[in-house]
Amino acid sequence: MWTSDELWPGLLQSFAWLAGLGVVVGLGIWWARRRGSDTLALSVTRSLAGIVIGLSLVGLIFGGINQFVAQPTWLNDNMRTWVDDHLGSLQSPACDVDGSFVEGSPAAEGALSYCKGAINYLPHTPRLALFLAAVFTFLATIAVAWSIYTAALLASQREPFHPSVHRTFTRAALVTLGAGLVADVATTIGMTLAARALEWTPGVTVPYVFQPPVWPFAVALGLLALAAIFRYGAQLQRETEGLV
Known part of the structure; x- marks a missing residue:
């Protein structure tokens, strides 16, 4: 899974993934033909x-x-x-809407904290x-x-x-x-x-x-x-x- 703020970079990543899959399938076909497979x-x-x-x-x-x-x-x-x-x-340290913790927060020192769906430590x-x-x-x-x-x-x-x-x-x-x-x-x-x-x-x-x-x-x-x-x-x- 990947995320993208813009449409085209996300689509390019999808196309790259499909191209990689195509390369794998192509290699499989090449290997099967080289072995003379009739199936x-x-x-x-x-x-x-x-x-x-x-x-x-x-x-x-x-x-x-x-x-x-x-x-x-x-x-x-x-x-x-x-x-x-x-x-x-x-009550645990939590970040603000910008993803930043309050200055002096224990979260910066490796404490258990929450930020936008993610839990640290x-x-x-x-x-x-x-x-x-x-x-x-x-x-x-x-x-x-x-x-x-x-x-x-x-x-x-x-x-x-x-x-x-x-x-x-x-x-x-x-x-x-x-x-x-x-x-x-x-x-x-x-x-x-x-x-x-x-x-x-x-x-x-x-x-x-x-x-x-x-x-x-x-x-x-x-x-x-x-x-x-x-x-x-x-x-x-x-x-x-x-x-x-």
């Missing part, structure tokens, strides 16, 4: 799925490190809205919860990519309806649904603990803002549909082979 689309799909798995693992490692060492930690939209609506009850407990949320999010991504990789690999080996294909899609659906929901709960807990780490006036309690995501259900439904299709294809293949 070009499947080879490229398998390569891209492998790249996604690799990038997810790298992102998990470096994202985990970044979660514990980076400053600041950004609140999500729901929690930021709540905190901004209750700034009058916040957050304790480790909220960071751990947010790290677990990232772990489960990456796990869902890897499960989807692995199911696509398996399907493309077996199809390129002339076994598109191998039993392991529909089993992999089914497992990926369950992992995606479970991991996605756990990631959402961990994110909610982490964001609430992060806001509660700030000092508030007595009687003010930061709530847990739950908003179940839709995407795990949508992705799991799609994967289960693919599992059913490949299971039916495997059944037809067995019946056809029995007639020969």
